[in-house]
Amino acid sequence: MTEPDGLERLWTPHRMAYVTGSGQPPGCPFCDAPAHPDEDNHIVARGTTVYAILNLYPYNPGHLLICPYRHVADYTELTDEETAELAAFTRKAMVTIRAASSPHGFNLGMNQGAVAGAGIAAHLHQHVVPRWGGDSNFMPVIGRTKTMVMLLSDTRDLLAKAWSTPAP
Template sequence: MTADCTDTPDSGRPLWAPWRIDYIRGDKVDGCFFCEKAARQNDVADHIIARGVHAYVLLNDYPYNSGHLMVAPYRHIGDLADLMAEERAEIMELLVQSERLLQRVMCPQGFNIGFNLGQPAGAGVADHVHGHVVPRWNGDTNFMPVLGNTRVVPESLDATTELLREAWETGRNET
C-alpha cells in the first residue's frame, strides 16, 4: 500500500486523543510490557506490526504522533552495549524498514528516530532498550503538548495497526 504523498494534512480539524491521558495519569505497573507483548503472541491486539528473529516492531500505545513505532529486542536488556551484535543489527534494520513503511503509507515530511536511554533522557521503560520512529509533518506541533501535556493523534491505534501490518506485508520486498 502506498499513500498519495502530494496531499498535506489539514491542521484545522479538531482531533481527540483520549488514550494519552491514561499514560499521563496512570499508575506505573510491575513487569515489562515489551516482554509481556512479545510473549503473548496476540500481535493485532498488542499493535505489533512485524516480528524478526531477535526484535519486533510495535506501535507506541501512547504515541507522540500517528504512526509512532518502536523497535524492541525480545530479550529484556536495559543498555545498548549489552545487546548481542545480531540483536543490534536487526534492530537497526527494523528501524530502517519502519521508516520506509511510514514514508510509503503516511507520507511524513520528516522523522525523529532514536533511543531514550535512562529516565532522565525520557525513557518511559528504562530497563528494556527500544528505539523510536516518530513520523513528523510540517506544523505538527501546537499548543497541546505545551499547555495540556498531550499530543493529539488523529487515528485510533487499531486502525493504524491494521494499515501498517498490511503495508508491511505487501511491501516486504520493496526498497
C-alpha cells in the same frame, strides 16, 4: 479558593494506570507483548531478535518502537545480531511509514535510563516517530493537548499491511 491558571483541562483518568503502574501486567510490558496476538498488543512486525510495536502513548500517528525480545536495558548490551536487526527494522519502519502516510521527516532515538526520559528504562527500545510540517501546532503548545487522527488499532492494521508489501 485559588485563582484559575488559565489552562483548559482535558481529563484523562484512563492514563492513571500507566502513571502509577497499576493495571499493568507484572513484569515488563515489552517482554509480555510478544506472548499475545499481534492485534491485541499493536505489534506491527516480528523478526528473529526484535519486533516493531506501536507506542501506546504516541507523539504522532505511526509512532513505532523497535524492541529486542530479550530483556536488556542498554544499547551496549545488545548482541551483534540484535544490533543489526534493530537497525534493519528501524530502516524498514521508515520505509513502511513513508509508504503508508507520507511523513515529511522522522525523529529516531533511544532514551537510555530514566534520567534521559525513558518511560520503561529496563527494556531498550528505539523510537521511530513520523513528523509532518505543522504537527506541533497550537494544540500541544498552547492547549497542552495532542490530537490523534487515527486509532491505534487502525494504525496497526495500516502499518502491518504496508510492512508486508514489497517496496516499489
